[in-house]
Amino acid sequence: MDSLALLISPLGFWNLYTLRLRHVHEEGEEYAGGDFIDKATDIDDKELRRLVELCLWTQSDNLFARAGRNFSNKKAFFEKADKTTQRYVISQVDQHITEAVATASRLGVHIFFAPKPGEWLKQQDELHFNADPLKLHAAFTKTDDGIDYRLTLGQDIIPLAHRTQVLCNNPSLFVIDHSLRQLDEGLGGKLLTPFLKKEIYHIPASIQAKYFRQFILKIVKKIDISSDGFDVDNLHPQGKAVLTLQASINGLYTLDTQFVYDTATFSVSDRREKSVTLHDDGKSVTFVCIWRNREWESTITELLDNELHRPQTAPLQEMTAWLTANETVLAQHGIETKQRTSHHYVIGEVKKLHNDRWTGDWFQMHVTLVFPDGTQMALTDFRDAIINGDREVRLPSGNWFVIPDEWYAQYSAAMLFGLMKSRGTLTFHRSQQTVLPTEDLLPTTLKAPATGDTEEKALPPKGLKATLRPYQLLGYQWMLSHQHGGTGCLLGDDMGLGKTVQTIAVILHYFESTDSASTDDRSREDATANALSTQAENPDHQGDDNIIRSDSVTRSNNIIRSNPTNTPVQMSLFSDEEMSGHAAQAIPSAASSQPDLRQQSGHRPVLVAAPSSVVFNWHDEFRRFAPSLRVVEYTGNARERAVKQSQLANADVVLTSYPMLRNDIGVLSRLSFAIAVYDEAHAFRNNTSLLYQAVLKIHADFPIALTGTPMVNALDELWTLMSVLNPALLGDYETFQNNFIHSINVNLQDEHTAILRKLVAPYFLRRLRGDVLDSLPERQDEQVWCDMTEAQAALYEEEQSKMRNLLMDAEQANNRIVVLAAITRLRRLACSPKLEHKEGDSGKVLEVFDRLEELRGTDHKVLLFSEFTSFLDVIAEEMKQRGWSYDILTGQSRDREGIVKHFQQTPSCQFFLVSLKAGGEGLNLTEADYVFLLDPWWNHAAEEQAIARAHRSGQRRSVMVYRFITRGSLEEQIQKVQDKKDDLVKAIMYNV
Structure with missing residues (x-):
């Protein structure tokens, strides 16, 4: 097996050693040599590359290149260099060798002395690095003619009795038998040199004083010393403990304990019982022994580690916090603190x-x-x-x-x-x-109302013709608490959980809580009920006997807030722009030249804005759950809307679509609404859109957003919604970009994610169907992989090649419209060639009809969703040729309500083809128990909205969901995009 060996060999000059790294191959109990590694540039591993660099540094050519510029050749350099140059080179080589040995040991590289040419490396000769330093012990014995000096290592190891070889002086590194060892810091390896040839070194009396002063006194404090025949002073001074803050490894810090007794200092790990120093008065030498108080030291260590729980190795913050928290206790026990750091840090309570x-x-x-x-x-x-x-x-x-x-x-x-x-x-x-x-x-x-406050105990309004489920009652009370607190909110319940009825309950509560108990008012309600009863029989009848309602309005910085206690409102110290929280997005006031439609007494109307496709749903829900309310549906052509404008201020509820709100904002912005409800509020998620700009101009005390998808694609959509509900909450858009969008997009686990979640959480309520509906039927999801037909695959590959060529053109690749168009063509081809006016069958269509054939003639109904209406047309044409009955709903469909009722109420109509635009919101299709998603959409939320048409309250059967994915197409990549968007939404909105 191939491995690496670090070879140590004499350099041949100045008692230096050099290193080389070599490939070796294991052969039994030996290693055969392979190639040497003589360059580091091709090595990816950082530590191994460093090891090679260290080896190269120790070689003679490198030393000459670095320090021998004044010499003609390498031989002259090593022979004639002065002592200063030699000391510098030796010091550098020592440092590189000691680092190399430690690195090689850490990497599992074998270490050997270099063999003779032609010899193999024997496993029994391998050297093993031990990072624990060996202690030195010096013994001095006074004799008649001088002093005998004996030096031992560790537990009385005599260097002469072992194979001992000094490799480096500072830092020290030496070989003893087959171990590579070091001495304590500050002790040079040359201390061992005299004892490699004899066990005892004799110091003649004539030079002993000089020897002690010039040599022994320099090391005596660093090693353990014993003496025989000398004067000895034994001292037991009072000690003090010192905690020293200093840097450790990997950017961490330690708090090291030292015990100081006069001039002697001991670390906790120091095994010495005493410190021996020499006193030389020029005539005689006296050994001074300062003894430790081990019992007292144990008491201090027990206090620090077991009572105060001193961190062993920790970040600087943790260390300074510990020192600050225990400052008083440390002072009481006389424990001093010092800092051996690059900066002096503040310790103590702030x-x-x-x-x-x-x-x-x-x-x-x-x-x-x-x-x-x-x-x-x-x-x-x-x-x-x-x-x-x-x-x-x-x-x-x-x-x-x-x-x-x-x-x-x-x-x-x-x-x-x-x-x-x-x-x-x-x-x-x-x-x-x-x-x-x-x-x-x-x-x-x-403060926002706490649990138990009046609003959270509020009963449903008397006029509500529905019984709220427990979770709906909580949602209703939650919205009331925000109305009381003067803040907007976002109800994000799953589809089918009744966001509409909860909101209608809040609207009714507003009218009932502010309504007088006069007989006239009760009469008006009876008249209204009768009028609405007539209107229910004739939906085209609008009525013209509405009564104007309005409340006093408290406007601050262009944000209308309720003042339920009727207490005086303090004047603000800030400008309108400052009070808005983001001056650039401040809501403009209505043009003064336009007549003011707002009334100054009685009730004020409520605005409900929704996508065009669900306006009729809202109208039906008001008829069903709140027949006492006068609803004006502000839709239709220009002439019809002009007629209705005179009715708006007299209405209880102004119901309109987003296109109407955008186009007629000049009219609607002149009304003062008590409540503004924005259904499917993600419709204005783009903060550069005209619809968003129109919504900003709506005046309302209490804005409510209804959407299960507050973020469809990106974080800025959340900012857009909150800028309508609570304009000051997230600051201006530029600040939001800098503080959240950039950091969270880079790292979803960034601490700013938690801050943003904490900010929006009080204003967002989300319940899932499975969490609150015990009776919700089972749902099964299956992914269906579809293989393209041969002709379809050829067309797809041809289009994909065109797209690759397009992206190679920098100008075209930066044209977003061109790129999106190319992506759309690939998606359409993955569905069927016919979507791109090409001939040929579609593997997906064949798979879809295989499954539909199994369901054909049963009592199951199927919803088929696609983003492409042209794909629905392909499916519809095939069904027509087979003689199947079906309904189809797209954005172009006129009688939306009639189409839905026909599918729901006609048993023979088994299939309902629905486009994303038309069917993503506002439909109740519980007669269907199969959902076919014919092509993947860019986010799961849109798919879930489609599935919720069938899997919702009122569904009696389990629901089967099929997702059709064309294998080897862009549809596979779309799924990855879905997952990424899901992670973002969950991290911010749901904390899962």
């Missing part, structure tokens, strides 16, 4: 002085930090450091402050969202209360 205040809806937080030395700074001085995750900050005093970990948890969100109105002060809107360091800062009058 006091925080709050000078906060509320002004209207805005909270101003000002925190002054008082450091142990009396230095005062504002918390905002650390804003950039906390946002950027910087751990150390230099103070004006020159000391460094390590930001505690808890500060990031407490203040990261606040630093991101606080507006800097003045130095040292951060300003927050009350909708951002979750980013405040503690809820204690929030006045009781501005």
Whole structure:
């Protein structure tokens, strides 16, 4: 088996050694030599590349190239270089060899002395590196003619009695038998040299004083010494413990304990019982022994490790936090602290002085930090450091402050969202209360209602013609709590859980809670009920006897808020743009030249905006659940809408579609709505769209968004929704981009993900069908892989080749429209060649009809969804040729309600073809129990909405879902995109 060997051999000059790395092959108990490794550039492994570089550094050619520039050749350099040059080269070689040996050992590289030419390496000769340093013990015996000096290693190991060879002096490295060992730091390997030839070294009396002063005194404090025949002073001084903060490995730190007794210092790991020093008065030498107090040291160690739980190796933040937390206890036990670090860090409690205040809806937080030395700074001085995750900050005093970990948890969100109105002060809107360091800062009058408050116990309105399920009652109460708190909210329940009826209950509650008990009002309600009863018989009858309703309006910074307690509203200290939280997105006021449709007394209307396809659903639901409400459906052509404009201010509910809202915003923006409901609110997720700009101009006390997909594609869609519901919550768009979009897109586990989730969580309620509906039928999902026909595959490959060529053209590749068109062609071909006006069968169509044939003639009904109406046409044509009955619903369908009823109520109509645009929202198709997704869409949420047409409350059977995927096509890649979008939505909205 091939492996590597590090070979050590004498250089031939200055007692140096050199290294080479070689491939070797194991042959029994020997290794046969292979190629040498003489360059590092081709090696990918970082540590192995470093090992090769270290070996090359020790070779003579390299040494000459680096230090022999003043010599004509290498031989002259090694023979004539001065002592200074020699010392430098030797020091560098020693460092490289010791690092190389440690690295080779860590990598499992064999280490040998280089063999003679032609010889193989024997396993029994392998050297093994042991990183634990060997202790030195010096014994001095006084004789009549001088001193005998004996040096041993470890447990009385005599160097002469073993095969001992010194390789490096500083750092030390030597071989003893088959072990590569080192001495304690600061002890040179040359200390062993005299004892390689004899066990005892004799120092004549004539030179002993000089020898002791010049040599022994330099090392005596670093090694264990015993003496015989000398004067000895035994001292037992009072000790003190010192904790030293210093850097360790991998950027971590340690708190090392040392025990100091006068001039002697012992580490915890030091096995010596005493420290021996020499006192030389010029006439005689005296050994001074300073003894340790082991019992006292054990008490200190017990305190630090078992009572105070000192970290062994930890980040700097943890170490400084521990020192600060235990500062008083350490001082009580006389334990000093020192720092052996590049910076001097602040240790001790930092006091925080709050000078906060509320002004209207805005909270101003000002925190002054008082450091142990009396230095005062504002918390905002650390804003950039906390946002950027910087751990150390230099103070004006020159000391460094390590930001505690808890500060990031407490203040990261606040630093991101606080507006800097003045130095040292951060300003927050009350909708951002979750980013405040503690809820204690929030006045009781501005806190969101807690469990048990009136709104959360509110019973359904009396006029509601429905019984709310328990989870629907909670949803209704949750929305009321936000209405009471003056904040918008987003109900994101699964399809089929009754978002509509919960919202209608909130609307009814508004009218009933603000309605007077007068007989006239009761009479008006009876009249309204009668009128609506007539209208139910004749849906085209609109009625013209509406009564105007409005409430007093509290407008602040272009955000309309309710004032349920009728308490005076404080004037804001900020401008309209500042109060909006994002001046660039401030809601413009209606043009003063237009007549004001708002009334100043009574009730005000409620706006419900929805996709065109579900407006009729809302109208039916109001008739069914809240017949007492007068609903004006603001749709139709220009003439019809002009007639209805006079009815808007008198309506209870203004029901309109998104296209009408966008086109007639000039009319709708002149109304003051008590509540604005945005169904399928992701319709205006694009913040550059005209629809979004129109929604911003709607005036409403209480905005409600209904959507199970608050994010379809990207994070900026969440910002768009929240900028309508709570404009100050996420700040302006540029800030949101910098703080969240960029960081979260790079790393979904980024701490900013948790901050964003915490911010939006109070305003978002999401329940899944499986979590709340015990009676929800079983659902089974199956992925059906479809192989292309031979002709279809050829067409697909031809189109794919064209796309590759297109992407090679830089100008075309950067044209988004061109690229999307190419992608769409591939998707269409994966469905059927006929979608691109090509001849040939489709493998997917064949597979779909194989499964439909099995269901044909049974009592099962099937929904078939596709994004491409042309694909539905292909399916419909095939069904027509087979004589099958079917219904089809697309964006071009006129009588949507009639088509749905026909499919639901006609047993012989077994198949319903539905386009994504027409069927993604607002349909109840519980007669169907099979769902065919004919092509994958870009996000799972859209697919789930389609499936929810059948798998919802009211479904009696289990539902079977088939997803048809063409193998080897772009549809496989679309699934990966779906998963990525799912991860983003779950991380932000659902915390799973």
